[in-house]
Amino acid sequence: MMQNLPTPAQPLKIGTRGSPLALWQAHEVRRSLMAAFDLPEAAFEICVIKVMGDQILDKALKDIGGKGLFTREIEEALLDGSIDIAVHSMKDMPTLQPDGLILDCYLPREDVRDAFVSPHVAGLADLPQGAVVGSSSLRRRAQLRLKRPDLQLVEFRGNVQTRMKKLQDGVAVATFLAMAGLNRLGMAHMARSAIETDEMLPAVAQGAIGIERRSNDARTASLLDAIHDTPTGLRLNAERAMLARLDGSCETPIAGLATLDGASLHLRGEILRPDGSESITGSRSGPAADAAALGTDLAEELLSKAPAGFFSWR
Numbered sequence: 001m002m003q004n005l006p007t008p009a010q011p012l013k014i015g016t017r018g019s020p021l022a023l024w025q026a027h028e029v030r031r032s033l034m035a036a037f038d039l040p041e042a043a044f045e046i047c048v049i050k051v052m053g054d055q056i057l058d059k060a061l062k063d064i065g066g067k068g069l070f071t072r073e074i075e076e077a078l079l080d081g082s083i084d085i086a087v088h089s090m091k092d093m094p095t096l097q098p099d100g101l102i103l104d105c106y107l108p109r110e111d112v113r114d115a116f117v118s119p120h121v122a123g124l125a126d127l128p129q130g131a132v133v134g135s136s137s138l139r140r141r142a143q144l145r146l147k148r149p150d151l152q153l154v155e156f157r158g159n160v161q162t163r164m165k166k167l168q169d170g171v172a173v174a175t176f177l178a179m180a181g182l183n184r185l186g187m188a189h190m191a192r193s194a195i196e197t198d199e200m201l202p203a204v205a206q207g208a209i210g211i212e213r214r215s216n217d218a219r220t221a222s223l224l225d226a227i228h229d230t231p232t233g234l235r236l237n238a239e240r241a242m243l244a245r246l247d248g249s250c251e252t253p254i255a256g257l258a259t260l261d262g263a264s265l266h267l268r269g270e271i272l273r274p275d276g277s278e279s280i281t282g283s284r285s286g287p288a289a290d291a292a293a294l295g296t297d298l299a300e301e302l303l304s305k306a307p308a309g310f311f312s313w314r
């Protein structure tokens with residue numbers, strides 16, 4: 001059936017960032033393709049690509065600005081043919097891809113929840129009054145300010161090890177990470193607790209791995225077809241349609257999560273003022289086949305409820 005499967009002599013080139021999580025995800029894509037087509041490891045080559053966002057660690061991402069800080073170099077490599085596919089954390093991906101590229105293949109989604117990470121405190125509800133917590137995520141910062149205006153927030157970036165060291169050094173008593181990343185890296189024990197999604201609605205597409213390819217590469221499209229997870233695709237269609245209509249990105253205080261119950265989809269959305277003074281929420285349920293329309297429709301409702309000036313980013 002499949003023509004031209006990759007071979008050790010002509011491997012499929014998998015592009016990725018070099019962070020431990022990105023590398024794990026690229027290897028997971030390779031494992032999935034090996035299993036789907038009974039191919040040897042050598043039929044794939046993992047190509048690590050340096051991106052701007054990984055070189056700047058001393059600034060909050062929102063202050064560096066600019067779209068595609070973590071993707072530009074990788075998408076250029078796809079377009080110039082030096083790699084065949086690119087593996088991404090969907091949470092970090094803009095809703096639109098450059099001309100010539102398609103991003104519509106997803107592996108089965110991991111735990112979507114945020115993790116509460118702290119050496120001494122058991123969970124969000126146990127944080128003492130005025131506690132210092134670290135996060136550089138606009139969404140998490142706004143959600144925390146809304147829920148717990150007494151907390152002091154400090155910027156916190158870097159990999160899991162860097163963050164744990166900061167906690168040990170007392171820079172903050174707790175921080176927040178996606179459960180998905182911790183689970184994938186075998187570091188679930190770092191999470192003191194998982195925060196339920198009705199306590200803290202996760203980022204759009206949190207926990208999902210996506211695979212990007214050239215639009216004119218039919219061979220790669222049929223390879224990826226074999227590992228695509230349809231339920232994850234439907235959920236992301238709803239969440240990302242909402243994000244697109246809100247003009248959002250991973251740098252905006254927006255949360256969204258779709259769940260599936262058979263053929264019906266339930267989508268929750270939240271937009272926040274960055275200072276946490278206000279949050280607007282809404283939800284939609286309907287046929288999973290209408291996922292994108294449900295997302296756009298929910299975004300319209302959130303926009304119509306937002307007073308002028310709510311969207312500092314629009």
Ligand SMILES: NCc1[nH]cc(CCC(=O)O)c1CC(=O)O
Binds near residue numbers: 181206
């Ligand atoms: N923005 C960074 C980022 N992108 C994806 C993940 C975790 C894995 C995932 O959500 O798939 C993380 C780190 C974090 O929020 O803990």
